[in-house]
Amino acid sequence: MIEVVNKPYSYSFKSYASKNKNILCLSGDLTSSCEVDIFRDEYPKQFISMGMAEQNMMSFAGGLAMSGFVPFIHTFGVFAYRRPYDQLLASIAYPCRKVRIMGFLPGITTPAGMTHQAIEDISIFRTIPNMTVIETGDASEVESICEEVDKIEGPVYCRILRGSVPRLFNTPLKIGDIRILNRGNDIMLVTTGICTEEALRARAAIASAGISILHVHIHTLKPFEEKKILDLISNVKFGVITMENHLVNGGLGTIISEIISKHGLSKKLIKLGLNDTFAHGGSKQYLAKYYGFDAYALINSIEDFIGQKLNINDKDLETARIEDVHSLSKAEAL
Amino acid sequence: MKNKLNSEDIALGIRRRVFEHCIKNNGAYLSQACSSAEQLAWLYNEALNLGDSILPSVPEKFKGVPNINNKSYKTGAGYNGPIGSEYDRLIFAPAHYALVAYATLIEVGRMSPDALSMFNKDGSSVEIIGAEHSPGMEMHNGTLGIGLSTAAGIAYGRKLKNEKGQTCVFMSDGELQEGQIWEALQVSVYYNLDNLWAIVDVNEQQVDGAMSDVLDIGNIHKKINSFGAKCIEIDGHDINAMRQAKNENHIGKPLIILARTSPYKGMKYLKTRFPRLHYVRFKSEEEREKMNNEISKELGISPIQY
Numbered sequence: 301m302i303e304v305v306n307k308p309y310s311y312s313f314k315s316y317a318s319k320n321k322n323i324l325c326l327s328g329d330l331t332s333s334c335e336v337d338i339f340r341d342e343y344p345k346q347f348i349s350m351g352m353a354e355q356n357m358m359s360f361a362g363g364l365a366m367s368g369f370v371p372f373i374h375t376f377g378v379f380a381y382r383r384p385y386d387q388l389l390a391s392i393a394y395p396c397r398k399v400r401i402m403g404f405l406p407g408i409t410t411p412a413g414m415t416h417q418a419i420e421d422i423s424i425f426r427t428i429p430n431m432t433v434i435e436t437g438d439a440s441e442v443e444s445i446c447e448e449v450d451k452i453e454g455p456v457y458c459r460i461l462r463g464s465v466p467r468l469f470n471t472p473l474k475i476g477d478i479r480i481l482n483r484g485n486d487i488m489l490v491t492t493g494i495c496t497e498e499a500l501r502a503r504a505a506i507a508s509a510g511i512s513i514l515h516v517h518i519h520t521l522k523p524f525e526e527k528k529i530l531d532l533i534s535n536v537k538f539g540v541i542t543m544e545n546h547l548v549n550g551g552l553g554t555i556i557s558e559i560i561s562k563h564g565l566s567k568k569l570i571k572l573g574l575n576d577t578f579a580h581g582g583s584k585q586y587l588a589k590y591y592g593f594d595a596y597a598l599i600n601s602i603e604d605f606i607g608q609k610l611n612i613n614d615k616d617l618e619t620a621r622i623e624d625v626h627s628l629s630k631a632e633a634l
Numbered sequence: 635m636k637n638k639l640n641s642e643d644i645a646l647g648i649r650r651r652v653f654e655h656c657i658k659n660n661g662a663y664l665s666q667a668c669s670s671a672e673q674l675a676w677l678y679n680e681a682l683n684l685g686d687s688i689l690p691s692v693p694e695k696f697k698g699v700p701n702i703n704n705k706s707y708k709t710g711a712g713y714n715g716p717i718g719s720e721y722d723r724l725i726f727a728p729a730h731y732a733l734v735a736y737a738t739l740i741e742v743g744r745m746s747p748d749a750l751s752m753f754n755k756d757g758s759s760v761e762i763i764g765a766e767h768s769p770g771m772e773m774h775n776g777t778l779g780i781g782l783s784t785a786a787g788i789a790y791g792r793k794l795k796n797e798k799g800q801t802c803v804f805m806s807d808g809e810l811q812e813g814q815i816w817e818a819l820q821v822s823v824y825y826n827l828d829n830l831w832a833i834v835d836v837n838e839q840q841v842d843g844a845m846s847d848v849l850d851i852g853n854i855h856k857k858i859n860s861f862g863a864k865c866i867e868i869d870g871h872d873i874n875a876m877r878q879a880k881n882e883n884h885i886g887k888p889l890i891i892l893a894r895t896s897p898y899k900g901m902k903y904l905k906t907r908f909p910r911l912h913y914v915r916f917k918s919e920e921e922r923e924k925m926n927n928e929i930s931k932e933l934g935i936s937p938i939q940y
């Protein structure tokens with residue numbers, strides 16, 4: 301049974317920022333939704349309420365950085381780039397300012413539909429010069445992200461998980477590292493964010509079907525340490541499957557395809573994720589299934605690779621962790 | 635550095651220098667010099683507490699964009715002196731006024747006149763639209779509307795540090811069409827940023843022509859006041875009026891000075907170009923010659939040799 305951690309961002313941000321007085325916590329009217337309400341109440345001098353005005357928030361954060369502070373911007377991922385893209389580039393990215401953008405509700409982790417679901421954020425942020433892009437996939441990564449990204453002398457965009465977050469790893473996030481979760485030589489599986497937990501549900505069933513999977517979890521999407529996975533890709537028999545809580549274009553799948561083509565590797569690639577489509581409102585389990593990037597989709601992709609059925613059914617998969625919509629760990633607002 | 639000349643003479647010098655550049659190069663952001671010369675002269679010569687320039691009198695070449703590996707990167711803010719708690723900080727919001735800013739730096743002795751020979755030349759930092767690395771600039775403002783927000787962030791940070799220096803924004807009225815300006819006013823008023831002030835060149839012009847014909851934004855004085863800032867409207871060519879406006883009490887509020895100006899002040903003949911004043915490029919050799927003769931007379935100089 302996977303350990304589930306309650307609001308890891310809330311206590312880890314508080315612990316880090318309270319010890320570093322040059323950090324300012326900015327919130328775009330999403331303070332409890334981004335789990336910084338306790339920090340606001342305990343450290344009001346380090347908190348700035350920016351209201352619903354993201355264009356100003358981005359340039360204002362640039363100005364704070366110009367006066368020697370390190371702003372941590374808290375908002376939903378979508379609101380950090382869709383409306384204020386110009387300000388993001390001119391006030392934060394171009395001048396390479398030490399601004400940390402904490403984007404909550406990545407991909408389909410919200411039932412609030414298109415306006416709230418950041419499904420193209422990685423593709424956008426990774427093409428912005430000077431930007432570092434990190435995606436958290438478990439509680440240990442959420443717990444360590446503030447301290448780790450604050451070492452970067454430039455802007456950072458992070459996908460943050462909130463509420464009940466599983467603990468999958470026992471080591472902190474180190475920028476540029478990859479996590480090899482399983483060694484194998486038939487198929488390489490590369491996952492990010494919540495897709496790592498989903499992929500783990502199928503691992504035992506796939507192994508008992510006799511397929512050996514090399515499973516790698518990625519948190520640092522930019523800069524991407526391609527050297528670390530180059531040999532791994534080369535050495536698997538059938539090919540690579542990527543699984544991401546994002547459009548299949550522009551994110552992890554595209555990064556891996558760029559590496560394969562750059563190095564002339566002769567490997568097939570199956571990209572699981574949102575396939576050139578917007579999503580709608582619903583639970584994360586429902587949406588991952590509906591749009592084809594859940595554990596079943598993974599099994600189907602493996603079957604495509606090896607050209608035979610694995611005969612894995614529901615009871616062979618580990619139970620999906622269902623979050624209670626009204627649990628105490630759920631932030632109060634969508 | 636201050637007050638070797640009077641601000642009126644500096645303003646005349648700015649107009650003459652930008653005009654000369656325009657004639658020689660067959661085009662320039664000329665009307666901006668007409669409207670803003672007094673404001674920029676006054677800012678640099680009197681209003682702002684700036685240290686001496688810390689950058690070379692002849693600007694260095696472009697040395698790459700900001701990047702964590704570009705250790706030699708500098709913004710152009712060094713021409714406004716060092717950044718220090720006691721000094722004021724100037725954010726130059728309308729980057730299209732860059733030539734006027736460069737002319738001002740030359741007139742107040744912060745930059746060599748030779749700098750203008752590098753204007754808009756490949757590999758130069760003296761860019762046509764002021765970049766972060768261009769003299770007198772500290773940030774890219776080519777996208778209009780981000781200056782006031784940035785200055786508000788700086789002012790907020792400086793309040794936290796109890797710094798004495800103020801943060802000033804030089805703005806233009808066209809950018810008041812951008813929604814971000816009003817977001818910035820909201821936050822500056824809410825956080826009582828009285829260490830923030832702005833002077834707005836209200837010349838009523840934008841790229842397509844007169845603002846009243848492109849998108850009239852109504853009574854900006856009333857709007858800014860109702861947002862809760864202290865707003866004062868003056869004749870933007872009257873330096874005494876600027877001095878008085880700056881001395882107005884604005885405790886607990888940012889101060890916004892609306893400087894009403896003429897886009898052909900000092901160069902009446904430029905009116906023949908109305909309403910296309912944003913960038914003056916001569917349509918014919920005859921126009922260039924006529925403008926050279928007429929305007930040089932108004933500026934009290936001989937026609938420019940080109």
